[in-house]
Amino acid sequence: DGGITQSPKYLFRKEGQNVTLSCEQNLNHDAMYWYRQDPGQGLRLIYYSQIVNDFQKGDIAEGYSVSREKKESFPLTVTSAQKNPTAFYLCASSTLPRDRVSYEQYFGPGTRLTVT
């Protein structure tokens, strides 16, 4: 099956610890994204990457870091500098714009991170 996988589904950490969320896709998409969702709210963009070894900050990048060493993988690290890390994190991927046409993003199932 083609799709996006995120693991684990639930993650618990103590305050002050860094934690890495996994995102893998086998859709052969060039672009990948990380979003944060807080209760009762929409999604906000943390980071995105359109090519291996390159990534750009989104609206709320502070306290987060990413890497893109492989096309299929885009892990997100939530560092101890992130003041309110407890949230639902969604990874997405898409084809790059082509011939003046942009394409929709496909989402993974998400990871619920709880930091206490």
Next chain:
Amino acid sequence: AQTVTQSQPEMSVQEAETVTLSCTYDTSENNYYLFWYKQPPSRQMILVIRQEAYKQQNATENRFSVNFQKAAKSFSLKISDSQLGDTAMYFCACLNNAGNMLTFGGGTRLMVKP
């Protein structure tokens, strides 16, 4: 910068009836794309329908259709013959022309009642 506003935090509809969810947006892009995503209790984001801003014809997808009013920057979603499985959060979103910035509204929680 783009903004997306959904003014209805919650709505309900009787099964088999029709409901319309509202969305307004603002963007400085000449070309852009609009989407409605559904998020059921599983929290998986599912694409419902998309609309290219340069197309005048409103998009339809089975029971789902949009009313795209470009001048008013309005993009409402109409769900016909509502089903219990339509119960979910619905998010309106705007994608810029470069395809790298997808901005979401705050969502509308839709409850379909039997």
